[in-house]
Amino acid sequence: MKEACGVVGAAFQGSKAALPIYYSLYSFQHRGQESAGIVIAHNGETQSIKGMGIVPWVFKKNDLLSIDGSVGVGHVRYSTSGGSDLENAQPLTINFKGGTISIAHNGNLANSEELRLELGRLGHIFISDSDTEVIAHLLVKELMHNDIVESIRRLMRRIVGSYSFVMLINETLIAVRDPLGFKPLCLGKVESEEWNGYIVASESVAIDVHDGEFMRDVRPGEVLVIDGDQIESHQICKPGNTAHCVFEYVYFARPDSVIDGRLVYDVRLKIGECLAAEHPVDADMISPVPDSGITSAIGYSKKSGIEYIEALMKNRYVGRTFIMPSDAVRKKAVQLKLNVIKPNVKGRRVVLLDDSIVRGNTSRRIVDLVQRAGASEVHVRIGSPPIISPCYLGIDMPTRTELIASQKSVPEIKAAIHADTLGYLSVEGLVEAVGIPASDLCLGCLTGTYPVGIPGERCVLRQLRLEEFEPDD
Ligand code: SF4
Structure with missing residues (x-):
């Protein structure tokens, strides 16, 4: 897998x-x-x-x-x-x-x-x-x-x-x-x-x-x-x-794609709005971690009234770090990928919005970059709940020992990534943003409960074998 x-x-x-x-x-x-x-x-x-x-x-x-x-x-x-x-x-x-x-x-x-x-x-x-x-x-x-x-x-x-x-x-x-x-x-x-x-x-x-x-x-x-x-x-x-895999909406699909009746852009906008309601903060600007945080940061800005200003510029010719194959390549990719627009953050209280935290290394490097560029505070907001379990169903993710949220509490993660505050979207907030009932979504990596039988994991079986359903041809 x-x-x-x-x-x-x-x-x-x-x-x-x-x-x-x-x-x-x-x-x-x-x-x-x-x-x-x-x-x-x-x-x-x-x-x-x-x-x-x-x-x-x-x-x-x-x-x-x-x-x-x-x-x-x-x-x-x-x-x-x-x-x-x-x-x-x-x-x-x-x-x-x-x-x-x-x-x-x-x-x-x-x-x-x-x-x-x-x-x-x-x-x-x-x-x-x-x-x-x-x-x-x-x-x-x-x-x-x-x-x-x-x-x-x-x-x-x-x-x-x-x-x-x-x-x-x-x-x-x-x-x-x-x-x-x-x-x-x-x-x-x-x-x-x-x-x-x-x-x-x-x-x-x-x-x-x-x-x-x-x-x-x-x-x-x-x-x-x-x-x-x-x-x-x-x-x-x-x-x-x-x-339906909820991560398609959070991160994986393009925002201009329509998946199971939902425009991904609309879902990400709503994610930002829900996040602003759940984790408000006094700040001078909100910036996405590009690219997948962009739409949610716009939503956060709309809901909170905090001005949307880009803090980070992405080199578009470097691949996405989440799906780069080895850890060494992934580290180098972060350094190549993002640069801070220093005058935009200097002396300001910055909110950074990202789609997820996987191992935490990338988040820490980004927070450090923005702090070094002169931000007075860096508040991190995440457009998904903590990823606590691996995915066995088609998206490559690290094992539990590498997933930071599987090993640490939210305050510990905040300290590990050097943020002033950290707020994750709740599972309920994410479900509301997607607009599909939780019972029709896969939330396995976020809840640790999977919709099909995975050896050694907790499962609420929605279907094990096809014969459990009436064929209707
Ligand atoms: S566990 Fe489910 S929600 Fe998480 S990435 Fe895999 S398929 Fe998507």
């Missing part, structure tokens, strides 16, 4: 799909910067380009233009250093008796080891350590005896955890979202002079980039089968509750 990724699938009529998939991948590059890939199916063959690094490093325009085929899938990936290699780059393609499957997966299976061992005993050989390959092997097994929808239904009965994936089975595009809807997935239509057809993607910005029309979110437990210009929807199961 070390992935936080973005997926896209495109099915066009009469126009090549590789270039528009590339543009969509570019639009959610923030979801993964370690590898990228595109697979296109055409006339019984697949063509694939995959490589390590960000989208513009991996793809060359002429290579993309030379690929024929109007249906394809794409992926950007993030992993920890251990799994960061080309074997794990996606989409993953497997040949089987009935043709070819190519899968691009966002999420993390909670029972992948158990399934991998079972398949290994049956003679399956794996070429990577990703759980996507487990999904592919299970699906191939089912496709030997069943049609596509029945095979996916049977697959979904076996796999537990978070998964939004797009997949090619020969030249049919398929989109699948897990029954609890952990990770986002949405459907859009593109009608332009260049391209005509459907896009399924992790974030709606991947549709916007083509001036497309956002149609809707793929529903939790839904499978879309897109063949030419025909879309079939199969509601494989109807969960009583969902478990």
Whole structure:
């Protein structure tokens, strides 16, 4: 489990799909910067380009233009250093008796080891350590005896955890979202002079980039089968509750994306307002820690009346520290990434608003920077509750021992990051800001209680196996 990724699938009529998939991948590059890939199916063959690094490093325009085929899938990936290699780059393609499957997966299976061992005993050989390959092997097994929808239904009965994936089975595009809807997935239509057809993607910005029309979110437990210009929807199961990852709203998704009916920008604005109500402070200015703190800082400013003034300038050509692969790289990245606008903070009482504190090292360095630049006080406000537990469901986070809020109380964290005061948004405040009931959100890393069974962790099971729900096809 070390992935936080973005997926896209495109099915066009009469126009090549590789270039528009590339543009969509570019639009959610923030979801993964370690590898990228595109697979296109055409006339019984697949063509694939995959490589390590960000989208513009991996793809060359002429290579993309030379690929024929109007249906394809794409992926950007993030992993920890251990799994960061080309074997794990996606989409993953497997040949089987009935043709070819190519899968691009966002999420993390909670029972992948158990399934991998079972398949290994049956003679399956794996070429990577990703759980996507487990999904592919299970699906191939089912496709030997069943049609596509029945095979996916049977697959979904076996796999537990978070998964939004797009997949090619020969030249049919398929989109699948897990029954609890952990990770986002949405459907859009593109009608332009260049391209005509459907896009399924992790974030709606991947549709916007083509001036497309956002149609809707793929529903939790839904499978879309897109063949030419025909879309079939199969509601494989109807969960009583969902478990949307709350961190998509706090940090991960772009603010201009719409996820499960909520514009991320609106949620972040409201986070800032709730934070101002919960943790007011006498101060001269409020500044975001760019970029993901920007919208919430505007909300805090609106609610508190404290002037919004930027204290920090970001070097936009350095990656996000939260998802940089090693600790050494992460440290250097902070130094390269942020600089203080000294005249803005000198002699002032500054509120700094950030989306979260993970290990605390970055926060301490930022507070130190602002203090050294002459701020008279530095008050830190955090747009999420303390992260006390790891994520097992698709976002890379450190272990409990590295998570500062798992080890220290809020006053201890305040001291560790050198802040004058520290205020975290409450779980209730976050739920109010998102506007989705807590019973339909995953709050596992914030509460330590997960919505699926995780060995050794506290769980309130919303769903363990698919058969707990009535199929309604
Ligand atoms: S544990 Fe946290 S990061 Fe992981 S899916 Fe749940 S809310 Fe998202």
